[in-house]
Amino acid sequence: MYISAKKKYKFIASIIVIVIFCSAFLFTKSRYSNADFGAAFGNKAIFAQHKLQRMQSLFETCSAVCKTDKRFMQSIIFPELMRYNSLKDGIEAESLRTLYVQLGKEYANFSIGIFQMKPSFAEQVEQKAAALLSPAICQELQLEYDTKDEETIRMQRVERLQDEEWQMIYLTAFICICNEIYKDKYFTGDLEKLQWYATVYNAGFDNSKSYINNKIREENFYLQQQMPGKKFKYAAIAGWYFQL
Numbered sequence: 001m002y003i004s005a006k007k008k009y010k011f012i013a014s015i016i017v018i019v020i021f022c023s024a025f026l027f028t029k030s031r032y033s034n035a036d037f038g039a040a041f042g043n044k045a046i047f048a049q050h051k052l053q054r055m056q057s058l059f060e061t062c063s064a065v066c067k068t069d070k071r072f073m074q075s076i077i078f079p080e081l082m083r084y085n086s087l088k089d090g091i092e093a094e095s096l097r098t099l100y101v102q103l104g105k106e107y108a109n110f111s112i113g114i115f116q117m118k119p120s121f122a123e124q125v126e127q128k129a130a131a132l133l134s135p136a137i138c139q140e141l142q143l144e145y146d147t148k149d150e151e152t153i154r155m156q157r158v159e160r161l162q163d164e165e166w167q168m169i170y171l172t173a174f175i176c177i178c179n180e181i182y183k184d185k186y187f188t189g190d191l192e193k194l195q196w197y198a199t200v201y202n203a204g205f206d207n208s209k210s211y212i213n214n215k216i217r218e219e220n221f222y223l224q225q226q227m228p229g230k231k232f233k234y235a236a237i238a239g240w241y242f243q244l
Contacts, residue, residue: 041082041237044082044083045082045241047081047082048078048081048082048084048241051081051114052074052078052081055164055168056070058164058165058168059073059074059168062168062169062171062172065137065140065141065172065176066172066173066175066176066179067179068175068179069190071242072190072193072194072197072242073171073172073175074241075194075198075238075239075241075242076171076174076175076194076197076198076201076238077115077116077171077201078237078238078241079198079202079232079234079237079238080111080114080115080116081114081115082237083116084114084115084116096108096110096112096158097155097158100119100154100158101151101154101155101158102151104150104154105118105119105120105123112158112161112162113161113162113163113164113167114164114167115167115170115171117161117167117170119154119157119158119161121170121204122157122160122161122170123157124204124205124206125143125170125173125174125177126143126144126173128177128205129141129143129173129176129177130144132177132180132181133173133176133177133180137176141169141172141173141176142169143169143173174201175197177205178197178200181205182196190242191239191242191243194235194238194239194242195216195235195236195238195239196212196216196235198234198235198238198239199212199215199216199234199235200212202215202234203215215234215235216233216235217233218233219231219232219233220233220234
């Protein structure tokens with residue numbers, strides 16, 4: 001009887017431990033989508049949200065092209081919008097114009113524009129769009145150049161990246177490309193898919209699936225361009241905005 005009671009108490013204790021563990025997990029998970037998570041973002045989040053509101057019509061137009069909900073699109077670039085600094089961006093854009101146009105991405109590859117895109121990112125989008133997307137979508141995007149001169153193309157690419165509408169086109173093309181690349185990948189839901197796309201946007205196309213999975217869990221994103229203070233998970237910030 002004593003042994004039986006001992007086993008019973010041991011079983012109950014195990015159940016209690018499991019309940020506590022699950023409760024802690026659920027609490028941590030709920031914090032992810034809780035508004036308190038955004039308290040650290042302060043005015044940066046407010047600025048980003050206002051900017052997205054002013055761009056609603058652009059998102060509505062582009063969401064039809066990539067067949068993606070506009071909230072999904074906005075969430076991908078929301079972390080970058082929070083980090084955007086118009087004054088610093090203007091200075092870097094001028095440096096980029098000179099160095100990148102003359103020497104190429106090996107010598108200058110800053111993130112510029114409202115969605116903080118690099119020339120190397122724009123180049124990849126242009127190349128992958130031509131290789132993977134249908135002629136109808138390519139016609140919609142109009143990413144091609146009217147010249148073969150590389151220096152002129154680089155100049156036009158920098159000018160595009162300083163224009164909000166062009167950054168929207170590159171974002172739309174990026175999502176179209178992801179839709180094609182990951183068309184056979186199983187996602188448990190829109191949030192997981194968003195985390196994946198957002199991480200690819202932040203980390204780059206040409207990475208393995210295991211690399212992307214690791215990046216989703218990694219805290220490597222600073223809210224300020226000078227990179228002081230706390231680091232965040234890019235995918236978590238995108239997911240936070242998506243679930244607001």
